[in-house]
Amino acid sequence: MSLIPQAIFIIILGIFGFILFRRFSLIAKLIGLGKESPNKVDPSKAFKRMMLFAFGQKQMFDKPVLGILHFFIYAGFILINIEVLEIILDGILGTHRLFAPYLGSLYTFLISFFELMAILVFVACLVFLFRRLFVNVPRFHSAEMTKWPKLDANLILIIEILLVSAILLLDAADQNLQGRGIEGYAETGSFFFSAGLSFLFDPFSDGSLVVMERGLWWFHILGIFGFAVYVSYSKHLHIFLAFPNAYYAENDPEGKMNNMPDITREVELMMGMPASSEGDPPESFGAKDVDQLSKLSLLGAFACTECGRCTEQCPANQTGKKLSPRKIMMSTRDRMEDLGKNKDFDKGDKTLIRDYISEEEILACTSCQACVEACPVQINPLEIIFELRRYLVMEESKTPTEWTSMMTNIENNAAPWAFPAAERFSWANELKNTEE
Amino acid sequence: MIKIPTVAELQSQGKSPEILFWVGCAGSYDDRYKNVTRSIVKILNGAGIDFAVLGDEESCTGDPARRAGNEFLFQMQALSNIQILNGYGIKKILTACPHCFNTIKNEYPELGGKFEVLHHSEYIQELINTGKVKLKKGGEFKGKKITYHDSCYLGRANNIYEAPRSVLEQLDSDLVEMERSRKKGFCCGAGGAQMFKDAENGNKEVNLERADEALGKKPDFIAAACPFCMTMLSDGVKLREQEDKVKVLDIAEFVEKQQEK
Numbered sequence: 001m002s003l004i005p006q007a008i009f010i011i012i013l014g015i016f017g018f019i020l021f022r023r024f025s026l027i028a029k030l031i032g033l034g035k036e037s038p039n040k041v042d043p044s045k046a047f048k049r050m051m052l053f054a055f056g057q058k059q060m061f062d063k064p065v066l067g068i069l070h071f072f073i074y075a076g077f078i079l080i081n082i083e084v085l086e087i088i089l090d091g092i093l094g095t096h097r098l099f100a101p102y103l104g105s106l107y108t109f110l111i112s113f114f115e116l117m118a119i120l121v122f123v124a125c126l127v128f129l130f131r132r133l134f135v136n137v138p139r140f141h142s143a144e145m146t147k148w149p150k151l152d153a154n155l156i157l158i159i160e161i162l163l164v165s166a167i168l169l170l171d172a173a174d175q176n177l178q179g180r181g182i183e184g185y186a187e188t189g190s191f192f193f194s195a196g197l198s199f200l201f202d203p204f205s206d207g208s209l210v211v212m213e214r215g216l217w218w219f220h221i222l223g224i225f226g227f228a229v230y231v232s233y234s235k236h237l238h239i240f241l242a243f244p245n246a247y248y249a250e251n252d253p254e255g256k257m258n259n260m261p262d263i264t265r266e267v268e269l270m271m272g273m274p275a276s277s278e279g280d281p282p283e284s285f286g287a288k289d290v291d292q293l294s295k296l297s298l299l300g301a302f303a304c305t306e307c308g309r310c311t312e313q314c315p316a317n318q319t320g321k322k323l324s325p326r327k328i329m330m331s332t333r334d335r336m337e338d339l340g341k342n343k344d345f346d347k348g349d350k351t352l353i354r355d356y357i358s359e360e361e362i363l364a365c366t367s368c369q370a371c372v373e374a375c376p377v378q379i380n381p382l383e384i385i386f387e388l389r390r391y392l393v394m395e396e397s398k399t400p401t402e403w404t405s406m407m408t409n410i411e412n413n414a415a416p417w418a419f420p421a422a423e424r425f426s427w428a429n430e431l432k433n434t435e436e
Numbered sequence: 437m438i439k440i441p442t443v444a445e446l447q448s449q450g451k452s453p454e455i456l457f458w459v460g461c462a463g464s465y466d467d468r469y470k471n472v473t474r475s476i477v478k479i480l481n482g483a484g485i486d487f488a489v490l491g492d493e494e495s496c497t498g499d500p501a502r503r504a505g506n507e508f509l510f511q512m513q514a515l516s517n518i519q520i521l522n523g524y525g526i527k528k529i530l531t532a533c534p535h536c537f538n539t540i541k542n543e544y545p546e547l548g549g550k551f552e553v554l555h556h557s558e559y560i561q562e563l564i565n566t567g568k569v570k571l572k573k574g575g576e577f578k579g580k581k582i583t584y585h586d587s588c589y590l591g592r593a594n595n596i597y598e599a600p601r602s603v604l605e606q607l608d609s610d611l612v613e614m615e616r617s618r619k620k621g622f623c624c625g626a627g628g629a630q631m632f633k634d635a636e637n638g639n640k641e642v643n644l645e646r647a648d649e650a651l652g653k654k655p656d657f658i659a660a661a662c663p664f665c666m667t668m669l670s671d672g673v674k675l676r677e678q679e680d681k682v683k684v685l686d687i688a689e690f691v692e693k694q695q696e697k
Contacts, residue, residue, distance in 0.1 A: 252542070253538075253541075253542050253593060253594055253595070254592050254593050254594075255538040255542055255588075255589050255592070255593025255594055256538070256542035256543055256593075257502060257503075257543060259543070259546050259547070260507050260511075263507045263508055263511050264511055264515075264547060266508075267508065267511040267512050267515055268515065270512075271512070271515060271516070273515065273519075276548070285507065286505065286507075313620065315622055315623040315625060315642045315645070315646075316636070316638070316642065318622075318645070319625075319635075319638045319639060319640040319641065319642050319645050320637075320638035320639030320640060321635070321636045321637065321638040322636065322637070322638075323636070360636050360637075363633075363636055364635070364636040364638075365628050365630075366588070366623045366625055366626065366627040366628045366630045366642065367503050367588075367627045367628030367629075368588035368592070368623035368627050368628070369588060369592040369593055370588070370592065370620070370621075370622075370623065372592075373592050373619055373620075386503070386505070389503075389504060389505030390505040390507055391505075392505060393504060393505030393506045394505065394506065394507065394508065399504060399505070399506075400633045400634075402632055402633035402634065403504045403629060403632060403633055405632075406500055406501075406504070406629065406632035406633075407501055407504070407506055407509055410496045410498070410500070410501055410509060410513065411509065414461075414494075414495035414496055414513075415461040415464070415465060415495075415496050416461060416496060416500050416631075416632055417461065417465055417466075419464075419465045421492070421495075422492070423465070424464045424465070424491070424492055424494060425442075425464070425489075425491040425492050426464075427459075427463075427464055427470045427473055427474070428440040428477075428489070428491070430470070431438060431440065431473075431474045431477060432437075432438055432440070435437070435438045
């Protein structure tokens with residue numbers, strides 16, 4: 001084989017590798033803008049959580065049929081990548097089916113198995129695309145599912161359908177060429193599925209079939225490179241980031257809010273108690289923008305695949321309020337993507353609160369944790385909502401008047417309602433009187 | 437004669453209670469929920485439990501302030517409560533409010549308040565299991581249809597799903613589940629300090645949505661285990677003018693009515 005295709009392949013591989021490296025570095029830097037999460041990670045629990053939720057997809061099976069179809073695509077993606085490794089090595093070394101001579105009949109079995117996976121991926125993607133286009137699934141049509149998020153979801157499915165079709169046709173062309181004994185297409189045995197498709201290529205001459213096979217080969221591998229870059233800009237990033245997200249996700253009871261030790265220290269000093277920690281008075285409270293959120297929240301924003309299982313469960317959203325937990329994650333990511341376009345991540349005159357997430361949204365939250373519970377990859381939209389609320393109250397003293405009264409009541413009469421503190425224990429007398 | 441000792445009284449006699457009953461603000465002030473407090477006190481009296489309350493020394497845990505975003509106020513409440521509780525050497529706390537429960541159990545430890553905290557549904561279940569509370573056979577709830585509403589701060593927040601249900605099952609009642617229950621339980625609309633403000637604009641009140649779901653099961657009773665849920669669901673049932681047919685009761689009220697005295 002000529003060296004020219006090899007050289008072209010290596011250059012293209014380098015270019016895509018460089019683009020991907022730059023893109024992932026940017027994502028890492030954007031996540032790095034966040035604050036350290038106050039919670040310590042217990043490696044054994046974290047690893048278990050990652051194996052269960054990301055690798056094992058435990059929660060996806062809450063909706064069993066969708067869980068199985070999603071598992072086909074996921075397993076197909078991982079396994080077919082073994083074949084992609086061979087394809088990349090073939091491209092670099094100028095070989096054809098590099099592993100075949102070493103693996104013998106095992107190779108035939110493996111490729112046949114990958115073909116089975118490809119067919120399962122093909123079917124699952126078709127079903128999902130049909131669902132998105134023609135079935136009324138409310139979570140796919142909430143307010144935040146504007147043009148781009150919808151198109152993104154459909155494009156991912158279409159690209160995956162094209163890529164697995166290419167690999168099946170590529171194998172079929174290869175089988176046909178093997179049958180004709182063309183040089184360079186060594187006998188690999190009959191692949192279980194593509195052997196059956198081989199007849200499609202019978203009408204073509206040897207020369208044009210070789211061109212078609214090469215064309216499919218290049219289409220498939222360039223498609224994969226292009227898709228990898230696309231994924232890094234898309235919601236589909238979850239295929240990578242679900243893993244670290246599940247790993248670092250907090251393991252506390254869901255009802256526990258993150259503590260603010262800086263404030264504990266201030267309050268202790270105010271109350272004349274010895275301070276339990278050392279440090280300077282805090283500069284700011286809560287989050288006005290993404291750099292005041294935890295790294296975990298920012299990682300979550302990139303790991304979110306916009307499935308909307310959170311929003312589907314959100315009581316505020318389901319009763320027509322503006323809040324959607326999915327939109328909280330999408331807006332957080334949008335803010336980071338916008339910062340990524342600015343020099344030195346300059347924030348300009350915009351902030352996460354108000355320019356991306358409105359007060360109305362965060363005020364609608366009942367903190368019921370249904371969103372946290374629903375997320376298959378353990379993203380926590382509630383934490384972002386709480387940090388934004390903390391900013392509004394403690395930095396801007398901006399709360400609904402009823403909340404101001406509630407807080408004044410707690411300060412003055414030790415209860416959120418305007419009852420006199422002296423009457424707190426009156427219920428006991430009432431009870432004693434009625435029972436006597 | 438019903439006994440409601442305060443921790444201060446016991447201390448003056450050189451005693452301390454085995455368990456502190458943390459009444460909570462709703463349990464102290466809310467007219468409807470005071471009845472739940474009464475039921476719990478009667479259950480404790482009937483079972484001969486060595487308990488006490490803080491009385492006037494009790495104060496809001498700070499939960500609504502924290503959820504609304506006011507960490508300062510929360511920490512002031514928390515630290516002064518912890519000071520009082522530690523001052524009395526309290527080890528075990530019982531409460532009927534899942535919000536108090538969650539805050540004291542999960543959020544006080546890192547502020548220096550380490551207690552064993554029990555929700556009354558768990559505690560009552562334990563009292564029934566150990567025979568300290570005996571329930572009359574038959575009775576008011578036998579064969580009655582009851583649907584239990586999961587409190588978010590009991591269920592998802594703290595994984596307590598079965599204790600309240602198993603208490604209700606002891607009543608020989610017909611326990612029916614709503615479609616959205618346990619991990620998928622639908623909020624009453626009051627958490628996250630929503631109890632203290634009007635809802636944001638929408639097309640339906642959360643509590644009405646949930647009350648409708650519960651009423652759809654055609655129950656005789658809706659069981660709650662949280663003061664906020666109690667208010668929200670009762671309001672929803674009233675709005676649908678079903679309050680004469682469907683009663684919203686707390687777990688403790690069911691048990692107290694059936695307890696052998």
